[in-house]
Amino acid sequence: MALKTYKFRLYPTRKQAEKLQWTLARCCELYNAALQERREMYTYTGKGTTYNQQAMQLPEIKGIREEYKDIHSQVLQDVLRKVENAFKGFFKRVKAGKKPGYPRFQGCNRYDSFCYPQAGFSLENGLLVLSKVGHVKIKQHRKVLGNMKTCTLKREGNCWYVCLVCEVQSVPRTPYTDECVGIDLGVSKLATLSTGDVIENPQHYRRAEKQLAKAGQALSRKKRGSKRCKKAVERMARLHRKVRNQRNDYLHQWSRRLVNTYETIVFEEIAPANLSKRAKPKQDEETGHYLPNGASAKSGLNKSILDTGWSTFIARCEYKAENAGTVQVVKVDPRMTSQVCSGCGTVVKKDLSERWHSCACGYELDRDHNAAINIRNRWLGRSHQEAQAS
Structure with a gap:
């Protein structure tokens, strides 16, 4: 039960x-x-x-x-x-x-x-x-x-x-395939699968940001405790609730599709709370003045990370898989999954702005697709030669 x-x-x-x-x-x-x-x-x-x-x-x-x-x-x-x-x-x-x-x-x-x-x-x-x-x-x-x-x-x-x-009473559900799929979570795209399929990121919060900004400005002009202030607070809450409901609905739909399709779903063992921490301040040792630390760019990245709902997406997949009974959701070490070539195993150092993986062995594909393949192979315990042979 x-x-x-x-x-x-x-x-x-x-x-x-x-x-x-x-x-x-x-x-x-x-x-x-x-x-x-x-x-x-x-x-x-x-x-x-x-x-x-x-x-x-x-x-x-x-x-x-x-x-x-x-x-x-x-x-x-x-x-x-x-x-x-x-x-x-x-x-x-x-x-x-x-x-x-x-x-x-x-x-x-x-x-x-x-x-x-x-x-x-x-x-x-x-x-x-x-x-x-x-x-x-x-x-x-x-x-x-x-x-x-x-x-x-x-x-x-x-x-x-x-x-x-x-x-x-839980009723086991058999997925459509017995395949294992690796999933690389991202910002520009919610997820990239090892099969090459992509789950787009609708960016619900970003799309509603202008409305939320206007509602916040209207709220700041209201006298605290007044009826108009309460109405402005209710409007802000309504807009945020709509964004949350849109995100939840989207994650529910895709987590259901994944659980219905694959027998094993492999994610990276990531901590979104750590990834979305604000940039640490930099201070000049001699003058004591604060130096540029990229806080503005990091703040925008943090907002995008939280907008995707990575933890919620993984949790949705986990409980749906547990309910299905025949599906498992597992996590692997995320280190170097984006840098290692899934074709030959060579480490190809890439900047975060580089979105295309190109190796000396001639293996070229999207950076996130390469990472998703590495995530799947890491769970299967395959070497790069075995993965290519299969």
Whole structure:
């Protein structure tokens, strides 16, 4: 059995939308109160508290704050579980020697979801039935399979979505071929396959950049806290949400095609977060003045790298392959894949601006295509002579 999440758009009435927003605000209050209690208890006693101890206080809280009676009990319990998980993650990072990131208080604009973890929800005749909320209209664009386990209500701008986690029986899917394909991720092109095929980069963010710039300028002219300011913020959020949805849709389509076609998909083991770091400042040792460091060009490259969504693309392929059961997604060491000739194995040093691979052996092809072939051969463990013979 596997877990699968279905995400659908909700169309609540004005009264229902107000109820959902009110519930979200109360959950945010409870989260911050639970976090404050843990901080104060550790400050004054030197000991922390647990989820069970805080959950036992909920009946007493409802006696003091009667509005909490209008929220399903398991929703309130799940809020306390979020606090528990936040601290577990904090202590786990401390033990691992990573940056701890102490749990922080959540503002009303940051806390944007609440969950029915076991009960209090159902689907009936094209409507989502929520305890203490009512029957909400849902855009159910696909059939929900399996047994529903949890129901999460999520706010994105002025829109509401529901995420239904279902336990489904995984059905193996056989790809069209039993081939192995190497994939070189790029900026000008999203990906180049070892077969020579190219996945174009639609550059969704770049195409919307002018609109976003105008919306940002309009926002900067508004008085903070005014109704016009809120409308400008909503417009910015709407534009960013559109870009994100376009990117997700495009990556979903291509990851599905790859998983349906190939038995083994090979990527480079890259870290986009490291590749998109800003340029380090250069300082003259004698005068102390800062020297040109190419920060402007690096900033533009970083923006393009993040616009492609490499990590998301790989993650989409991985979970689809896992669901298929007969497909595997693997990663190889990326070192020298662009410099080594896939024909003879000679190292041909190339500048990043050189987009064509040309070797003394007479082997010529696109730089990214050459890298994709090297990525595939590296996974197969082939030498360059064996790759040519095949």
